[in-house]
Amino acid sequence: MPRTEALSSTFEQVVLPHLDAAYNLARWLVRDPALAEDIAQDAMLRALQHFGGFRGDGAGADGGARAWLLRIVRNAAYDAARARGRVREVPLDPAGEDDAPGFDVPDPAPGPEAMTALRQDIARLDDAIAALPIELRECLILCEIEGLSYKEIARVTDAPIGTVMSRLWRARQALLRTQAAEAGR
Template sequence: MASSPTALDEAPCPSLTGRAVEDASDLEQRKVALIRAHLTSVWGFLRRLGLSPEDAEDAGQEVFLTAVAKIDAILEGQEKRFLFGIAVRVASRRRRSTRSFTSRAVDLDVDTCESGAPTSEEYVERREALAMLDEALSTLNDEMRTVFILYELEELTMPEIAAVLDAPIGTVASRLRRGREQFQKATRRMQTRQP
């Protein structure tokens, strides 16, 4: 007795197989979306933490490999915080192992190279401003620099920073206050050097 082919003949368990394929597809899409949405900000964050462009690229790969492996642990809407937490640890480990971040060039953001590129004068001004920012940030110790960057440049809240660093909010606030003071002193010194 020949039976006509049914959906059950095509897959051992269509509801489970279909859902597993859909889940895998959703998971892969989430991984790709995570990388696309945060690659530039993670790379910039690693640079501001003091890594060279090459080290930031390698560290960025390490950050995303770790994040992709732990994608299920990343809560919706908390991706940036999760990635920055990994980035802080990766950058810290790299700085401890190399200590080669003291003299580095500041690169422009990728989006300045698009069709609305700045004039040469704007380019020079931006490079000078970024160099001053870089120099002022280099005067902060690692802990103050990390908190300062997360709060002032990446615009994370105090509770988010505390979670990223696994530190009490009071400690984060203290590091931010001291970092701001030291940053202001450094920028004042640089401004007095200007002709």
């Protein structure tokens, strides 16, 4: 269903407004700010290149542009991770020890003792989310932060809707368990 106004819709109007979402997803997927910036840039340039093929007929007020772009971001992130041979889909340590050497990580992970103290901090929510396995984390971020529908998340993550729902459920249960552990500490 090509829209008649498609000719006058530009990349700047349709895709560029979602740059923050693109960068945010990249950050949540890879955590390393420099790598996330590379991924977001790569994805935006891919999107620019393929913008002619974007039909703008998806669901949502933006014609599906956000989901379309985020799918590209996710693919770019997975490509980058594969290229580096550091696909750690299930990070064992939420403190971010998967940062490759040589990267400048401005917010280094606190030591174990500091972590214990910090876990009581409400702001540690970020860590709890970051500790989720990537396939749960991406569903949660896309749903809660980016506000995508189940259908859009399914498209972005290349998974059936039922799988998306079960991943969201598992992500939330894991976070609730972390919260309960924090509260009981």
